[in-house]
Amino acid sequence: IHYLARAAADSPDERVEFGEHEIDYLFVARVPAGGMLMVPNANEVSATRFVDEAGMRKMLAQARKGELRLTPWFEMIAEEFLFRWWTDLHDRPKLLAHRDVDSIFRFGECAAEPMQVEPPESNSVVS
16 A cells, blocks of 8 residues: 555535545555455444446546446545556556655646645634
8 A cells, every 4th residue: 555645626516515624644555356344433434445447437437427426535546646646556666656645636616726724823722
C-alpha cells in the first residue's frame, strides 16, 4: 500500500440535505488476485468492489449516465489521478514518482477558493 497524495473535496449533494468538506488521503495498493477482506465503516462506505482499469472506466461511464451512484469527489479524484497511477502500478519506482505529500489537491467548490485556516482569537476557547 502506498500513500500518494491528499485531496480536499467539497461537494454539496443535491440528493441529500448535507454535503461534505474533507481532506482525503489517497492510497493505492496491489491486492492478491482473489481480493482481500475489507471491513469498511458502514457510515462512510455503502459498497466495495475490486475492478480492473476497464471495469473502473465502465463504472465511471455508468455513473455519468445515472446508472451507478458514485460520490462526486471519487469521480473527480479517479479522473484526475487514478488512471495515471494505474499505468505505473506494476513499477514501484514509477508509481512512487507520482507521490506528492506536500500539496493538497482541491476538487469541487473548494477548488475555487484558497484553503485558509484562521487561528483562534486569543481570548477564545478551543475544545
